Amino acid sequence: MSNAHMGSKNRIDDIKREAVAQAERLGHRLKRFDKYKDSEVYYSSFCARCSAYLRVTASGGSGQAVEEPCQRLCHCGQPLTPDDLDGKCVSCRGNQLTLYPKTSAVRAKNNHYIEYCRKKDRDFEPGPVELSDYFWCCQHCFQRLGPGYQGEPDEQGRCSKCAEAERIWAKRKADAIEAAGGLKAWHRKRLIKKLLLPVDCIACVIAIIFAVSILIAIVFYGVWGIWNEICPMLSRTDDTVCLIIIALSIAWVALRRKALNERPSDY
DSSP, X not given: OOHHHHHHHXXXXXXXXXXXXXXXXXTXXXXXXXXXXXXXXEEEEEBTTTOOEEEEESSTTOEEOOOSOOOOBOTTSOBOOTTOTTSOOHHHHSSOOOOEEOOHHHHHHHHHHHHHHHHHOTTOOOOHHHHSSEEOBOTTTOOBOBTTTTBOXXXXXOOHHHHHHHHHHHHHHXXXXXXXXXXXXXXXXXXXXXXXXXXXXXXXXXXXXXXXXXXXXXXXXXXXXXXXXXXXXXXXXXXXXXXXXXXXXXXXXXXXXXXXXXXXXXX
């Protein structure tokens, strides 16, 4: 690599660092720089918040640095405040959302979400909902909080309905664990149920199809006519196998009747 080329590359790196520092001072969050080449080689990036454009050219030792502070805009062009978490200004929204300060639990949930997204995409940038110090919707059902809506949130950021549903679920889970004889037994019961689920589904489908077929046949042929159809089937091997499978399916459903009728909270 020639000294001139090396000097040009170093100059570009210096310009990029200066431009990025200027953008960060103005509150921008830049994505990675992508390299392009048309009439000249240049690098560019967009702000993850407001989509401001930053370009660093490879010739002339120049660049197009961001000069305006980071500012999200509503679709109507009006600037958004940090409290406009729904991406709309007060004029477009029509009323002011009831905003609540984030509790430690809500912040922990946001941080966990951001960490999870960055593991999947290292260039992920959190949005205003994760970055804001406030929230305005239930963290579980995502419906609006505030007077006339879902009411005030609890420490977990959930509305009263979701909090009550969580308490009921926790009690049912505790009762199910106690009924199973402990946590390990409860996990074992759940594992067995998952393993038996495909068999249950197949047996139920076969039993239902057979029951519907019998009912339709009774309507058209009567009980005696059905018996006259089934008797010859017993002498044919293929038909006998089908009847055995049907009988086993019906017996399986009968034996597993109690397990099939359990609520999700019972296991």
